Amino acid sequence: MIPLLNLYKERWQVESEQIIKPGLAAIESALTLLGHPEKQLNVVHFAGTNGKGSTLSFVEGIARAHGLSVGKFMSPCVVDVHDQIQIDGEPISTDQMDRLFQHLAEAGLSGKLTDFELLTVVAFLYFADQKPDLVLIEAGMGGREDSTNVVIPIVSVVPSIALEHTKFLGDTLTSIARHKAGIFKDNCPAVIGEMTNNVKDIFVQEAKAKNVALYCYGQHFTVTKTNGSELYENTVYEVKFGNLQRQLLGAHQGQNMSLAITAFMEVAKKFQLELDESKIQFGIKTAVLAGRFEQVLPNIYFDGAHNPASIQSLVSTIKEHFPKKRIEFLVGLLADKDVQSILKLLEEVGDAFYFADIQNERAMKASVIFELSQAKNKYIINDPVKILTEPVKGDTVRIVTGSLYLLSEIRQKCKNII
Structure with missing residues (x-):
């Protein structure tokens, strides 16, 4: 149950199921009725077992430091449903949520979606209306059949693969990887974290099938400790960014940071931005995420x-x-x-x-x-x-x-x- 979601469902008599139902048919049908708000967004799409939220937060910090307004859709909530949908750190308001649920009721979507599908649609409508420069979308479960997987992203990001949701995704790392790799889209670049060779091969195969430029941690970019800070190096772009200091603690967050920098390079190309080392440093230093140490x-x-x-x-x-x-x-x-x-x-x-x-x-x-x-x-x-x-x-x-x-x-x- 998503805290306070039922308040809006009951107020506007919009019914949805509190179950997990993989597949895109229902949400695609709903988005067609609503005029495809998801197609109006500049998206970075995140999937993976661990590290999605942290990597997303690093991208948000770097993007805002470069002057972009940033929307984000994350799950689960920190306190209640409002903080899952934010723009520049400000949660969606009760008035805005009411207006969007009224729209859903008038569009006849009651009873056609699950709770998470319903909230995903609300997020797309909100971002299409508010028009932030960049929208960061975190997959709820898996990737290929997750309701967020209707976007065409600037870049896709998968930080890690581990066993999770085995009832839905399978009980091997490779079967789970196949679900996560499903967020790759034709001709859209992707960034992945450190993985075992057999898991990495799943992403390499998906990338080849969809003509995806794939950037892999440890192969195309790395992060190393240097005198109390960290150094990011990318051999593809032939760039280095040093003196990186982060609030998100743990060695694993260094890798998440490096994925975020790599993903933002693709965002910078899209917006024709010049990468600024001082802004990257500031974005990394100010990135925070509730519930991560x-x-x-x-x-x-x-x-x-x-x-x-x-x-x-x-x-x-x-x-x-x-x-x-x-x-x-x-x-x-x-x-x-x-x-x-x-x-x-x-x-x-x-x-x-x-x-x-x-x-x-x-x-x-x-x-x-x-x-x-x-x-x-x-x-x-x-x-x-x-x-x-x-x-x-x-x-x-x-x-x-x-x-x-x-x-x-x-x-x-x-x-x-x-």
Whole structure:
């Protein structure tokens, strides 16, 4: 369930299904009725298992530093449905959402879409009306059959591939890669992160079939540490950008940053912009993303890691930045995740664990997670807000993780705190 979406559905009597239904037929039919607003947008399209949101945020920072107005459609929400659709950091307003839902009702779209398809259509209509220079679109699940995959992008970006949504995408990395590679469009360039050879081959094959210029991390561009900052190098464009410093922590974010710079080169060509190293530096330095090793209070962090690959990145970041701290985790998980692998990874660095229920039909009960955990110090917590309000000792770091839905719930309850 998307918080506050039902408010607009009920107000305007627009029905939609709260299920995942892969395929483009329904949304293509809806967009035809609405005059194809998605065709009016200059889009960068993002898919992949981990790193989509961070890479998107780096592109947003760089683009805005170069003077472009930027719309973005991301999921899931941080607090409620409004923050999934933004322009220059400002969420869509209630008045604007009302107007668009009235439009959907008058167009006769009630009962024809899923919740995510409905919200995707709202985003397209909003951006077509407001006309930001650039629109950054994050796929919801997969890519090939995701409702966002109706756009023709300036460039497509896939940061990583890991096991996820195996019921829909298949239970191998190559089958998942085939879904993600489906966002490639004929003659539109694409950028991908570091991948194993057999997974990378899937993207290479898709690129050849669609005449896509494919830029690969480690082959065409890299990022390296240099004297407390980072250096980006691109052998195709023969450019270097140095003194890059970012707020998004973790070695994996360096790669996401490099993908964003590479993608923005294609955006710059589209808008006939001259790349400015100082503006790239500023865009990288100011890029932030809620729920990605985000400090919300002193010694309290939110991280939306929710699969083994992203949890491993979180663990590596903790080892790098808090090697001598006591680590306390507040964890909530969806039942369709690899819960045992996630717990095993967190237990490498965790000194105490608090397990909480998530108000989501796909959630695993805290009591079940408790039984699966091998941690010595583990507890079930009925009110996760306590984790934010109880004092934190100087040698302790508390981290809320396991699901972006858990982070969203806590934010809604703690608007006056964080």
